[in-house]
Amino acid sequence: ETGVTQSPTHLIKTRGQQVTLRCSSQSGHNTVSWYQQALGQGPQFIFQYYREEENGRGNFPPRFSGLQFPNYSSELNVNALELDDSALYLCASSPQDRAYEQYFGPGTRLTVT
Amino acid sequence: AQSVAQPEDQVNVAEGNPLTVKCTYSVSGNPYLFWYVQYPNRGLQFLLKYITGDNLVKGSYGFEAEFNKSQTSFHLKKPSALVSDSALYFCAVRGTNTGTASKLTFGTGTRLQVTL
Numbered sequence: 001e002t003g004v005t006q007s008p009t010h011l012i013k014t015r016g017q018q019v020t021l022r023c024s025s026q027s028g029h030n031t032v033s034w035y036q037q038a039l040g041q042g043p044q045f046i047f048q049y050y051r052e053e054e055n056g057r058g059n060f061p062p063r064f065s066g067l068q069f070p071n072y073s074s075e076l077n078v079n080a081l082e083l084d085d086s087a088l089y090l091c092a093s094s095p096q097d098r099a100y101e102q103y104f105g106p107g108t109r110l111t112v113t
Numbered sequence: 114a115q116s117v118a119q120p121e122d123q124v125n126v127a128e129g130n131p132l133t134v135k136c137t138y139s140v141s142g143n144p145y146l147f148w149y150v151q152y153p154n155r156g157l158q159f160l161l162k163y164i165t166g167d168n169l170v171k172g173s174y175g176f177e178a179e180f181n182k183s184q185t186s187f188h189l190k191k192p193s194a195l196v197s198d199s200a201l202y203f204c205a206v207r208g209t210n211t212g213t214a215s216k217l218t219f220g221t222g223t224r225l226q227v228t229l
Binding site: 056 | 155164185206217220
């Protein structure tokens with residue numbers, strides 16, 4: 001059984017640029033959640049996708065957007081990057097009917113300069 | 114709103130001794146509670162969960178947690194700590210009155226340091 005994978009591992013961007021982060025769900029999982037983990041903090045919920053639609057959103061501005069594809073993989077897009085967007089971005093997938101049971105990928109470390 | 118408090122930034126314990134990492138929560142409805150561990154530059158690794166049933170939950174690597182509804186606590190425990198248990202531990206909660214999204218709310222984490 002393949003776990004959750006994320007790409008890239010690390011990324012450096014300049015303020016104002018746009019970034020796309022990718023996530024492949026664990027086999028058999030149809031729900032994807034994205035979290036932002038700033039240095040020294042716990043993960044903060046960005047949003048969740050189920051059947052290719054956003055299923056809930058945390059306290060993040062609209063410049064954070066996402067997609068889920070028919071194979072349940074997902075993208076997180078961030079426009080107009082700000083310095084405070086520097087963080088570890090974590091993707092988690094969940095099995096059908098147990099969206100609360102979240103299995104995390106290794107994360108993408110984004111640095112905005 | 115749901116919240117989690119991990120009152121200790123760091124817990125130090127000698128190898129072979131029992132360990133406890135504390136967690137209290139606030140949530141609407143019945144809580145779903147989780148413990149995750151994070152090693153340096155890694156994602157979160159699932160340890161255990163409480164959904165319903167027995168208050169003592171057993172998880173991976175010899176860890177267990179005790180759900181206490183009256184004290185709204187879910188402390189993580191292990192009878193005998195190993196140096197390899199040294200890591201960052203996160204408690205998380207999800208309420209049952211939170212709408213459609215299964216949003217997990219995490220604490221700020223507790224660093225466990227196990228020494229020889």
